[in-house]
Amino acid sequence: MSLKPLNFIDTNLDRFIEELKDFLRIASISARSEHTADVASCAEWVKHAAKEIGLENATIYETAGHPVVYADWMHAEGKPTLLIYGHYDVQPPEPIELWTSPPFEPEVRGDDIYARGSVDDKGQVHLHLKGIESWLRTTGSLPINVKLIIEGEEEIGSPNLEPFVREHKELLACDAVMISDTPMYDYDMPSITYGLRGLAYFELRVTGPDRDLHSGMFGGVVANPLNALCTMIAKMKDERGRIQLPGFYDDVIDVSSEERAELGRLPYSEEDFEKMINIPDTVGEEGYTDLERLWARPTLDVCGIWGGYQGEGAKTVLPSKASAKISMRLVANQDPEKVGEQFRKFVQENTPAGVTVEVVDLHGGPPALTPTDSVPVKAGLAALEEAFGTAPFLIRNGGSIPIVADFERNLDAPVVLMGFGLPDQNAHAPDEKMNLKNYHRGVKSAALFLQKFAEQE
Amino acid sequence: MSLKPLNFIDTNLDRFIEELKDFLRIASISARSEHTADVASCAEWVKHAAKEIGLENATIYETAGHPVVYADWMHAEGKPTLLIYGHYDVQPPEPIELWTSPPFEPEVRGDDIYARGSVDDKGQVHLHLKGIESWLRTTGSLPINVKLIIEGEEEIGSPNLEPFVREHKELLACDAVMISDTPMYDYDMPSITYGLRGLAYFELRVTGPDRDLHSGMFGGVVANPLNALCTMIAKMKDERGRIQLPGFYDDVIDVSSEERAELGRLPYSEEDFEKMINIPDTVGEEGYTDLERLWARPTLDVCGIWGGYQGEGAKTVLPSKASAKISMRLVANQDPEKVGEQFRKFVQENTPAGVTVEVVDLHGGPPALTPTDSVPVKAGLAALEEAFGTAPFLIRNGGSIPIVADFERNLDAPVVLMGFGLPDQNAHAPDEKMNLKNYHRGVKSAALFLQKFAEQE
Numbered sequence: 001m002s003l004k005p006l007n008f009i010d011t012n013l014d015r016f017i018e019e020l021k022d023f024l025r026i027a028s029i030s031a032r033s034e035h036t037a038d039v040a041s042c043a044e045w046v047k048h049a050a051k052e053i054g055l056e057n058a059t060i061y062e063t064a065g066h067p068v069v070y071a072d073w074m075h076a077e078g079k080p081t082l083l084i085y086g087h088y089d090v091q092p093p094e095p096i097e098l099w100t101s102p103p104f105e106p107e108v109r110g111d112d113i114y115a116r117g118s119v120d121d122k123g124q125v126h127l128h129l130k131g132i133e134s135w136l137r138t139t140g141s142l143p144i145n146v147k148l149i150i151e152g153e154e155e156i157g158s159p160n161l162e163p164f165v166r167e168h169k170e171l172l173a174c175d176a177v178m179i180s181d182t183p184m185y186d187y188d189m190p191s192i193t194y195g196l197r198g199l200a201y202f203e204l205r206v207t208g209p210d211r212d213l214h215s216g217m218f219g220g221v222v223a224n225p226l227n228a229l230c231t232m233i234a235k236m237k238d239e240r241g242r243i244q245l246p247g248f249y250d251d252v253i254d255v256s257s258e259e260r261a262e263l264g265r266l267p268y269s270e271e272d273f274e275k276m277i278n279i280p281d282t283v284g285e286e287g288y289t290d291l292e293r294l295w296a297r298p299t300l301d302v303c304g305i306w307g308g309y310q311g312e313g314a315k316t317v318l319p320s321k322a323s324a325k326i327s328m329r330l331v332a333n334q335d336p337e338k339v340g341e342q343f344r345k346f347v348q349e350n351t352p353a354g355v356t357v358e359v360v361d362l363h364g365g366p367p368a369l370t371p372t373d374s375v376p377v378k379a380g381l382a383a384l385e386e387a388f389g390t391a392p393f394l395i396r397n398g399g400s401i402p403i404v405a406d407f408e409r410n411l412d413a414p415v416v417l418m419g420f421g422l423p424d425q426n427a428h429a430p431d432e433k434m435n436l437k438n439y440h441r442g443v444k445s446a447a448l449f450l451q452k453f454a455e456q457e
Numbered sequence: 458m459s460l461k462p463l464n465f466i467d468t469n470l471d472r473f474i475e476e477l478k479d480f481l482r483i484a485s486i487s488a489r490s491e492h493t494a495d496v497a498s499c500a501e502w503v504k505h506a507a508k509e510i511g512l513e514n515a516t517i518y519e520t521a522g523h524p525v526v527y528a529d530w531m532h533a534e535g536k537p538t539l540l541i542y543g544h545y546d547v548q549p550p551e552p553i554e555l556w557t558s559p560p561f562e563p564e565v566r567g568d569d570i571y572a573r574g575s576v577d578d579k580g581q582v583h584l585h586l587k588g589i590e591s592w593l594r595t596t597g598s599l600p601i602n603v604k605l606i607i608e609g610e611e612e613i614g615s616p617n618l619e620p621f622v623r624e625h626k627e628l629l630a631c632d633a634v635m636i637s638d639t640p641m642y643d644y645d646m647p648s649i650t651y652g653l654r655g656l657a658y659f660e661l662r663v664t665g666p667d668r669d670l671h672s673g674m675f676g677g678v679v680a681n682p683l684n685a686l687c688t689m690i691a692k693m694k695d696e697r698g699r700i701q702l703p704g705f706y707d708d709v710i711d712v713s714s715e716e717r718a719e720l721g722r723l724p725y726s727e728e729d730f731e732k733m734i735n736i737p738d739t740v741g742e743e744g745y746t747d748l749e750r751l752w753a754r755p756t757l758d759v760c761g762i763w764g765g766y767q768g769e770g771a772k773t774v775l776p777s778k779a780s781a782k783i784s785m786r787l788v789a790n791q792d793p794e795k796v797g798e799q800f801r802k803f804v805q806e807n808t809p810a811g812v813t814v815e816v817v818d819l820h821g822g823p824p825a826l827t828p829t830d831s832v833p834v835k836a837g838l839a840a841l842e843e844a845f846g847t848a849p850f851l852i853r854n855g856g857s858i859p860i861v862a863d864f865e866r867n868l869d870a871p872v873v874l875m876g877f878g879l880p881d882q883n884a885h886a887p888d889e890k891m892n893l894k895n896y897h898r899g900v901k902s903a904a905l906f907l908q909k910f911a912e913q914e
Contacts, residue, residue: 197673201771210735216654216856219758219786220750221730221739226759226781227694233684234691273678278667282678283811293677301672302683303774308761309782314658314820316784317760324683325766327773329676354740363771399673400773 005134005447012130013440017113019049020126020439023088024106024115030066030089030156039152042088043067046125046150053133055148061168063160066152070171073132074145079454081145082376083174085407086125086181087154090117091428098430111436118434120427124180124420125150127439131446143454147174154181154403162406169410176376176453177407180442182419185266185395187435190384190445192377193417195295195396196404198330198367200339201303203360204229204347205323212308213318223354225322226307232350232357233324236300241285243300243328245342246349251333253369255288255296262394263291295396299329325362329398336364365402368415376416379456383448384418387441418445462591462904469587470897474570476506477583477896480545481563481572487523487546487613496609499545500524503582503607510590512605518625520617523609527628530589531602536911538602539833540631542864543582543638544611547574548885555887568893575891577884581637581877582607584896588903600911604631611638611860619863626867633833633910634864637899639876642723642852644892647841647902649834650874652752652853653861655787655824657796658760660817661686661804662780669765670775680811682779683764689807689814690781693757698742700757700785702799703806708790710826712745712753719851720748752853756786782819786855793821822859825872833873836913840905841875844898875902 009016028042029035043060050058050071058071066089074081093103093116101107106115113123128148135142149172151161165172184191208225209218237243255263268291270282284293293299307322309315330339344359351357370377372394384392397417404415420442426432466473485499486492500517507515507528515528523546531538550560550573558564563572570580585605592599606629608618622629639650665682666675693701700706712720725748727739741750750756764779766772785796801816808814827834829851841849854874861872877899883889 199673199773201773208736213734214856215756215758215760215784216656216786216854218734218751219756219784219855220752220754221741221747222734222736223738223740224758226762227690227757230687230690230759230762233687237684277670277675277679279665279679279811280813281680281811283680283809284678290678294675295677297677299672299676300684301676301681301775302687302765303672303772303776304765304767305683305687305779306763306767308759310761310763310780314782314784315760316656316658318758319760322762323767325771327672327676327771329673352740354736354738356737397673398676399671 004138006444008134008138009130009443009447016130016443017436020113020123021106023122023126024117025104027104028089028117028152029092030153031092039066039089043069043152046088047071049129050148053129054136055132061164063164065160068152068161068164069150070148072147073142076142076145079144080175081147081173082176082178082450082453083147083149083172083411083413084128084178085403086128086150086179087121087152088125088150089152089155090122091120091155095430100431108436112433113436114431114433116432118432119421119425120432121154121181123434123439124442127420127442128180128446130443131450134443134447135450143451146450147172158403161403165406165410172411174411174413177411177413177415178376178449179404179415179417180419181401182397182417183421183423183425184419184438185393187422188388188390190388190390190392191395192380192384192392193395193397193419194370194372194377195332196368196401197398198334198336199363199365199400200328200330200336200343201363202326202340202343203323203362204232204326205321205358205360206355207321208355209318209320212320215316215318218318222318223352224318225355226319228352228355229307229322229324231352232347233302235350236346241283243298245339245346247342248298248339251335251338252298253332255292259296260292263289266291266393266395294398296331298331298334301327303327329400330367332367332369334367336366340364365400366405368404368408370414370416374414375456376414376453379449379452380416380418382452383445386448387444418449461595463901465591465595466587466900466904473587473900474893477570477580478563480579480583481574482561484561485546485574485609486549487610488549496523496546500526500609503545504528506586507605510586511593512589518621520621522617525609525618525621526607527605529604530599533599533602536601537632538604538630539633539635539907539910540604540606540629540868540870541585541635542860543585543607543636544578544609545582545607546609546612547579548577548612552887557888565893569890570893571888571890573889575889576878576882577889578611578638580891580896581899584877584899585637585903587900588907591900591904592907600908603907604629615860618860622863622867629868631868631870633870634868634872635833635906636861636872636874637876638858639854639874640878640880640882641876641895642850644879645845645847647845647847647849648852649837649841649849650852650854650876651827651829651834652789653825653858654855655791655793656820656822656857657785657787657793657800658820659783659800660780660819661689661783662778662815662817663812664778665812666775666777669777672773672775675775679775680809681775682812683776685809685812686764686779686781688809689804690759692807693803698740700755702796702803704799705755705796708792708795709755710789712749716753717749720746723748723850723852751855753788755788755791758784760784786857787824789824789826791824793823797821822857823862825861825865827871827873831871832913833871833910836906836909837873837875839909840902843905844901875906
């Protein structure tokens with residue numbers, strides 16, 4: 001490719017970092033109403049930054065919540081269109097006292113810049129802006145058409161983004177969606193994330209007698225809702241770690257031998273993992289490796305449970321009610337709605353005698369799986385290889401990013417997750433940081449992607 | 458028997474009730490330090506009442522907590538000695554606003570006297586005092602020797618009674634112990650309670666990773682302590698309701714065919730029971746009736762459980778810790794210490810991979826079972842039959858009264874539980890009441906028991 005944009009990036013890196021610091025100084029905490037003005041001025045900052053680098057139609061769209069910033073450059077006739085998504089809002093910084101330097105006073109220490117939002121996601125939005133700038137300033141054009149959509153509500157669950165996307169399908173029409181909001185597998189291991197897990201989350205409520213009873217006077221003939229809840233939860237998985245909801249695995253795309261080989265290439269130390277979180281052993285579904293269990297297999301975890309007496313000492317009560325929060329991580333092609341039906345059916349079929357149950361649907365989102373031979377994924381791999389000077393990895397992520405499926409469904413375009421974070425980046429925690437070498441290589445990757453995508457099409 | 462004591466009781470009933478009202482006016486709430494003076498003056502009241510009726514050696518013994526009142530009459534040479542135990546302290550009356558009349562202003566409405574302590578246990582202490590009085594006033598003597606021990610800490614778990622009994626074995630030496638602190642099976646169904654369940658109560662704590670983890674990033678390879686806890690609890694009972702601790706049933710005295718026939722004579726409506734506490738079905742151990750399950754079979758109930766996120770909505774956390782309070786009701790001849798070993802062994806053998814567990818011993822007490830052909834039980838049955846004019850019932854109680862086993866162990870004497878409460882008496886609740894017809898028949902039963910015990914020996 002033309003050396004001009006890459007040289008421009010090297011020459012201007014210090015300026016980029018100073019600009020990023022400005023971006024990071026804005027306390028755009030979407031969860032806090034007292035920061036609404038900061039969130040709004042952060043949207044203005046993004047709009048201004050988009051204009052400055054030569055994007056057009058820079059616009060702030062108001063929503064029922066925080067605004068969405070849009071901008072584009074649509075002069076690459078006959079070339080594909082890339083929609084770059086990111087978010088300018090950040091998590092609350094608390095507990096403040098655990099930060100080495102104040103969360104909204106960015107500070108470079110060693111190879112890292114420390115600030116709330118440095119990696120999640122301002123730093124990764126900014127590297128795309130600078131990648132675009134490197135082309136427009138040095139060549140006056142981009143290799144492909146680009147649309148930018150940067151929202152301000154990601155950290156509060158993007159409540160207004162899906163409606164916005166649905167209402168602006170034409171504005172956002174594209175051939176691929178680029179998101180940089182995920183970690184690399186490790187330092188010097190650039191990665192494309194091609195799979196995310198979905199989510200189906202329920203509260204299961206069990207009621208026995210209509211009041212708390214004396215366990216001596218009534219124990220022995222009254223179904224105890226706590227025992228009943230434990231029995232139901234225990235039955236949800238078998239000894240091999242297989243989830244027992246009827247039809248649960250019917251839609252699961254199993255790990256292929258090719259994928260297994262690919263994942264097997266990744267360095268993974270069970271011992272290091274166990275030490276990191278201080279557990280005696282990793283466990284999980286039989287017949288799968290830890291990485292496969294983490295990324296490519298569904299789970300069922302109790303996230304919370306409560307009922308009866310929880311204070312000090314011994315209270316001999318036979319409680320009236322017990323509840324649990326149960327979360328399932330889903331993989332392609334599971335459907336949260338369908339899993340909800342399976343969950344309800346399982347509960348119905350396994351309710352012990354003497355109690356009644358209620359299932360409350362709390363949250364759901366579909367899994368995502370981008371074909372690894374799709375054009376934007378191949379372009380991403382090529383861009384990373386050139387920017388990092390090493391072969392990139394194809395990885396998955398066990399978490400969920402619901403908007404990925406929203407984009408795929410509404411825009412009918414594949415999503416490529418090319419992130420530049422690191423596993424120890426402290427996203428959502430004190431001392432959040434972005435590695436500046438990765439930022440530098442990220443700007444280059446962003447610039448290179450525009451060209452690689454043009455070439456692949 | 459001599460008609461004199463019984464006639465005396467009929468003639469003096471109104472005075473007895475006025476005296477009982479005085480007793481009930483004292484707010485002897487042992488749990489509340491601001492009522493310490495009331496508790497002390499109540500002990501004085503009992504000492505004075507014992508003297509008044511002709512008992513000797515009336516003494517207040519100070520303890521580390523509230524005092525014990527002792528008195529005796531030991532002039533029936535060659536005759537057996539009965540130790541009458543009761544308690545003069547009461548439960549706190551809260552919630553006050555749910556009382557129809559103030560808890561320490563006794564009021565007769567219909568056939569009942571309403572006040573805190575009316576049935577638990579002042580009314581039932583008083584009926585023994587009046588039974589003794591009826592003999593001493595009319596004949597100048599008692600058919601047997603009598604010792605009285607009335608404590609002031611029963612409602613806070615009798616912390617100083619067992620040490621007192623241990624230190625005063627000679628003072629308290631007797632041939633039988635009489636306790637009136639249990640309910641009759643129903644109105645017009647006088648009953649001797651010959652069995653109580655024991656208790657073994659533990660807290661089970663499960664730890665997985667050393668901090669709460671993101672259920673997406675880690676779910677699938679990390680043992681979840683909540684799932685693990687549920688699995689362990691579910692395994693503690695099988696499908697037939699049998700408790701799975703190793704050797705748990707080895708020491709259990711099974712229900713004999715005679716006892717089964719006797720319990721089968723008791724009227725019991727499963728439908729009424731279910732309606733009372735609003736449950737769809739009674740459940741329990743296969744092969745036993747509800748009454749057998751309630752009284753003569755051990756149980757395992759989760760009294761409390763907690764861990765992870767218990768707030769509103771969906772938090773996708775894989776929690777670090779989970780705990781449960783687990784109570785077992787024991788039956789003769791189970792030993793709480795031995796059951797503790799069985800529990801620890803079960804937990805050790807059934808701890809799922811990837812978690813660590815801790816068992817905390819919270820409370821324990823042995824079961825009690827008095828042979829129904831023992832002399833004091835037979836005397837009790839005879840006394841009740843004459844006082845009530847109907848054949849009494851032999852029943853058990855699913856609850857635990859730890860002092861029963863303390864008496865049996867320290868004094869080597871059988872305990873007879875001859876109570877005059879009713880199932881709807883509101884002990885420990887607002888509008889506690891004592892049925893005055895039962896009080897009247899109770900005084901007569903107390904008087905008659907002295908004679909029947911003398912005759913049986």
